[in-house]
Amino acid sequence: MDYSDLMKLAGGHVEARIVQAAVELEIFETMGSHALEAASIAGSLDLEPRATELMLNALTALGLLRKRENRFSLTDLSARYLKRGAPGYLGGMIRFEASLWHCWASLTEAIRSGRPVRPADMYQENPTETAIFIDAMDSLVKARGDAEIMADAFDWDNAHELLDVGSGPATYPISLCQRFSNLRATIFDLPATLALTECYVREAGLSSRIRLISGDYRVDEIPGSYDVIFLSNIIHGESFEVNQRLMVDLSSLLKPGGSIIVKDHILDSTRANPPVGALFSLLMLLTTAAGRCYAADEVTAWMLAAGLMHIRQIDLPAPLNSSLIIASKEAGVKNSC
Ligand SMILES: C[S@@+](CC[C@H](N)C(=O)[O-])C[C@H]1O[C@@H](n2cnc3c(N)ncnc32)[C@H](O)[C@@H]1O
Known part of the structure; x- marks a missing residue:
């Protein structure tokens, strides 16, 4: 790293905030496929004209707009990811990032206290927060194609019953049920999230194949028995001990030969790599009671203690920045219940 890299790191909030404000102001949506002058964009969004021109110039400098003869238009990248309705639209995730701004502003305080800076x-x-959070998950997973990539990494031939724990917008079970006609899914999630999950499932026309169960996996029993249990971006929100217990509880719901798939930012033994996991742990410090990212050896230990076997890690390709850790229950073992 050199001087320029360091200064870019130290001032990275400037670029982030410009992108977030542009999404919040709906600048990209308003421009559509037109080349427009600053005054016209300011007029249609009811913004102050001089400030708008400064903003548009800054977005051009960042490569998110093109400027020719005082007219601004979308670049290929912004048309693909920042225009509402585009298949890769990332606006939901960027709005969620914007909503976390005040949490990051309190990082110094959180490192001193060791406590979250908002209700965990x-x-x-x-x-409103629930909707922003769940829309963010949907927008991120769809933009990157996580569900399709995750599905390719596992053999679904013998999977008939899937449990998705903490499914949020149901992006994974919807995609999997659309791809595998013999698959049925159960979603277990908290009540406020589940009210939104229900809309996503209904809009996908899958209400007859995706069952929704409301509850808190820390205290409530999850009914049923499953061929595959999926946990995506769940363990980083919980303490080591809650995850350890959850793995035992979930493995008791597996049919013989069934598998648990954990998808997360999995750290290596240094706990500082990959960088996305090390940085994401700080967001969990700010927003959860005791969450952080976990290393492969920690997840493996929970799985072994839960009696699971054949544990393997699959690092998913960029830009997913995630890994799967998959473990199976012995084929001949019957559930104790
Ligand atoms: C970060 S989101 C992940 C959503 C989805 N699995 C994905 O990867 O896109 C975490 C999800 O877990 C749910 N969740 C968090 N704590 C939970 C709990 N104690 N019991 C049930 N669901 C929970 C949240 O409501 C949310 O839907």
């Missing part, structure tokens, strides 16, 4: 409620108390 998984965005359940305020319906």
Whole structure:
């Protein structure tokens, strides 16, 4: 790293905030496929004209707009990811990032106290926050194609019953049920999230194949028995001990020969690599009671203690920045219940 890299790191909030504000102001949506002058964009969004021109110039400098003869238009990248309705639209995730701004502003305080800087409620108390959170998950997973890539990494031939724990917008079970006609899914999630999950499942026309169960996996029993249990971006929100217990509880719901698939930012033994996991742990410090990213050896230990076997890690390709850790229950073992 040199001087320029360091200064870019130290001032990275400037670029982030420009992108977030542009999405919040709906600048990209307004421009559509037209080349427009600053005054016209300011007029249609009811913004102050001089400030708007400064913003548009900054977005051009960042490569998110093109400027020719005082007219601004979308670049290929912004048309693909920042225009609402585009298949790769990332606006939901960027709005969620913007909503976390005040949390990151309190990082210094959190390192001193070791405590979250907002209610550690998984965005359940305020319906607007729940919607922003769940829309973010949907937008990120769809933009990157996580569900399709995850599906390719596992053999679904013998999977008939899937449990998705903490499914959020149901992006994975919807994609999997669309791909595998013999698959049925159960989603277990918190009540405020589940009210939104229901809309995603209904819009996909899959209400008859995806069952929704409301509850808190820390305290409530999950009914049923399953061929595959999936946990995507769940373990990083919980303490070591909660994850350890959850793995035992979930493995008791597996049919003989069934598998648990954990998808997350899995750290290596240094706990500082890959960087996305090391940085994401700080977001969990800011927003959860005791979450962080975990290393492969920690997840493996929970799985072994839960009696699972054939544990393997699959690092998913960029830009997913995630790994799968998959473990199976012995084929001949019957559930104790
Ligand atoms: C980060 S989101 C992940 C959503 C989805 N699995 C994905 O990867 O896109 C975490 C999800 O877990 C749910 N969740 C968090 N704590 C939970 C709990 N104690 N019991 C049930 N669901 C929970 C949240 O409501 C949310 O839907």
